[in-house]
Amino acid sequence: MDVSCAFPTALDSPDHIALAEELGYTRAWVYDTPQQSTDVWMTLALAAERTERIGLAPGVLVPSLRHPMVNAAATATLAALAPGRVAVSFGTGFTGRRAMGYRAITWSYMEAYIRAYRGLLRGDVVEWEGAQMQMLHPDGHAPARPIDVPVLIGALGPKGHRVAQELGDGLYVTLQLPEFVSQYSWVPYLVWGTVLGEGEGTDSEHARQAAGPGWALAYHGAYEFGGADAVRALPGGAEWMDVVERTVPERRHLTVHSGHCVDLGEADQAAWKAGGHTMLRDVTMSGTRAELRQRLDEVAARGVTEIVFQPCGPDVRAELENFFDAATR
Template sequence: MEVSCAFPTALDSPDHIALAEELGYARAWVYDTPQQSPDVWMTLALAAARTERIGLGPGVLVPSLRHPMVNAAATATLAALAPGRVAVSFGTGFTGRRAMGYRAITWSFMEAYVRAYRGLLRGEVVEWEGARMRMLHPDGHAPARPVDVPVLIGALGPKGHRVARELGDGLYVTLQLPEFATEYSWVPYLVWGTVLDAGEATDTEHARHAAGPGWALAYHGAYEFGGPAAVRELPGGAEWLAVVERTPAQERHLAVHRGHCVELGEADQAAWRAGGHRMLRDVTMTGTRAQLRERLAEVAAKGVTEIVFQPTGPDVRGELERFLDAATA
């Protein structure tokens, strides 16, 4: 199983990607979350200029945020800057849409979008929004078509599974691992967490900073997919809701996603203090080195071919080093 990393796109992400290459990570994925991040394509271009080997790609692009021609042109640009190192993943939009108050896009839209996007990269004339178009880039403005870049699809259910099987080169997974993952030859699995020292409790400052942002996704996801009732079933869920529900309903998504994948928001901190940290090992890839090796073997048996670790907290180098050491021991 390959060991890759991910970063919630930030101004220092290119430097962190260069560090990941130095340490030996296979690939670096960065998020398409414009409501809280710099532009994903600019960040990847800077990373391409600072690296030589590591794979690069957005994980995941949200189709509704850009015209397919824009993403096709950006993909071609990155492929020219980092030849042979680029892969692109698409998703329906968790943070990338819900944090702005939208629901996820439909799978019919995803299917049409990926078909148009892939057709453009092949140099074909495609139809989008009632108009026919193709990439017209002359020599020196983009690589010659076709631009051959692997495309992965983030899917958890049957509709996404069908689109991924038909249009994708692999399955990009986070939050949970579907049973159909074993049907794919390339399955990156995005995880959060940290390597604990022997005897280290789940409520230490290290655990809170390094694994807390990933742990908080359990509350964000429960609220978005199951509503308040689902959150109340979690340790500290009532305390989390009490903070979130102070925000007017029409802006509540702003409170839910504050600090998403980066730091603990006010609601997340309330849940942590109320004992929510007790489920840290259950909802993140957190444990001792030996425990993590067991967990990684379990997900590999379920179809994962590439573990994708997102470090958080003040010591990015330390978290990258500890996880890679545990994963490759």
């Protein structure tokens, strides 16, 4: 199983990607979350200039955020800067849309978008929004078409599975592993967590800083997909909802996603202090080296071909080093 990393697209992400290459990581994925991040394509371009080997990929692009021609042109640019190292993944928009108050895009839109995007990279004339268009880049402005870049699709249910099988080169997954994982030859699995010391409790300050942002996704996801009752069923969920419900409904998503994938928001901190940390091992890839090795073997047996680890906390180098050591030795 390949060992890759992910970053929440910050100003220091290009340097962190260079560090990940130094440590031996296979690929670096960065998020398309404009409401809280620097631009994904600018970040990857800077990373391309600072690296030589590591794969570079947006994970995941949200189609509604850009015209397909914009993403096709950006893909072509990155493929020229880092030939043979680029992959692309698309998703319906958990953070990239819900944190701005939108619902996920439909799978019919996703399918049409990816068909147009892939057609543009092939050099085809495609139709989008009733207009005929083609990549017209002359020599020196982009690689010659066709531009061959693998495309992965983030899917958890049957509609996404169908689109991924028909149009994708692999399945990009996070939060949970769907039953159909084993039907794909390339499956990156995005995880958060940390290597815990022997005897280290889940309530330690290190655990909170390094694994807490990933742990908090359990509450964010429960709220978005199951509502308040689903959150209250979790340890510390009542305290989490108490904070969220202080905000007027039309702005509640701002409170829910505060600090998403980076730090603990006010609601997350309330849940952690109320005992929510007790499920840290259950909802993140956290544990001792031996425990993580066993967990990684289990997900590999289910069909995961690439583990994608996002480090958090003040010491990114240590988190990257410790996870890579646990995953490879």
